[in-house]
Amino acid sequence: MRSQVLLILAGVVGLLLLSTSALAHHGAASLYDVSKETTVKVTITEFVWTNPHVEVGIASVDDKRARWLLEVGSPPNIANRGWTSKSLKVGDVVTVTFNPGLRGTRIGRLLKVVLPDGKELKA
C-alpha cells in the first residue's frame, strides 16, 4: 500500500517536472490540456516574433471559422531549434500539432509544424 502511494507521488512529481520543463514563462499545464494533441491542416493567419512567446494564428483549411491562437517558445529557444522570424508567413498552408487550451478556449501550445515543403519544425 505504502509503495503504491509512493509510486503515485512519484508520478505526480514527474508530471509536474514535465510540465515545468515545457515553458519558462509559465507551466504548460496551467493553460493547456497537455494530455491532448490536435493535428489539423491550417492556413497561417499571423506569425508574430515576440516575447514572451512567439505567436501563430491559424485557421482550419476545412472550416475557416475554426481558428486558434498558438503560442510557441521564446525567440532564442526556438531559434536553437531551427526557427527564424521568417519561418512562417500569412497564407502558408501547413499542418500543425498542438495541445489545445483548457476549458475549450481557442488557444493552444504548438508542438510541431510541417511546412509546405515537408520540413518539420519542433516548437
Next chain:
Amino acid sequence: MRAQRLLIVTAGLLAAAVAGCAGGSAAPAPAPRPDVSGTWVHPGGPGGASLRPAEGFPLTPWAAEKMKSEKPTFSSDFRETTDPAVLYADPNGYPRIQMHPMKFKLVQTDDYVYHLWEYNQNWRQIAMNKEHSPDAPATWYGNAVGKWDGDTLVVDSTGYKASTWLTGQGVPHTEDLHIVERIRRDGDTLVVHFTFEDPGAFTKPWSAEVKYERVEDGAMIETIYTISDELRFRERFLGVPSPIPIRR
C-alpha cells in the same frame, strides 16, 4: 692559427653575451590564468536548471509561510500567479536568472568578470580582488566581489532586493541574503557550486550545484521582455483586458 683561435674566443663571448642577455632580462613566465570565460547553457532543455538542495529548503517559519502563499506559474492558475517576474515583468534577480534556459556568457577582464545573460539582456559585474561596498543599495543582481582560488572563481555576493524569488517555485529570501559561489571549468562543463545563507529565510546555510555546457556558437539573441509583452500575452491568450495602454 692565431686568427682561428681569436675567432673561436669571439664566437664564444658572443654566445655567452646573447645567452646572458636572454636569461637576465626575461620576465618570469606569468602564472597560467584560470579561465571560466565563454558561452554556457544549462543542458536541461527549455525548463532550465533547478536549484534543489538534497534535503529540501531549510525554511524558517516566515519563509515557509511566505512560500506557501505564493502562486508559481508552474503549479497554479496562470491568471492568479504571484510570480513577480511575470506579474510585474520584474528582472529575475539572482540566482533565478542563472536557472533560466537561455544562454549566458562570462567575460573575464583584469578587474571585473562580467556575467551576461541572454534573457532580458541582464548582466552583473563581479569586482575582482575588492571588498564589498559598505553602503551599496540592494539591487536585482546584488553586489558581487570575486577572487581566484586556484582554478576556481570564488564569488561572494550580498545586497539583493528582497522582492525576487530564488527560484521559479517561489523560494523567498530577505535583504540579508549572502551567496558564495565557487565556479570552475571542467573541460566543456562549467560547475557552479552555490552556498546560501540568510538567517531570516533559512534555518541553516544550504548548498546546491548546477552544471552548464559550453556552447560553440556564442551568438546571443535579443530577447527583452517588457510589461507590454506580458499584458499583450494576457490579453490575447487569457482574454484579460489590459488596464493600461500597451504597445501593439
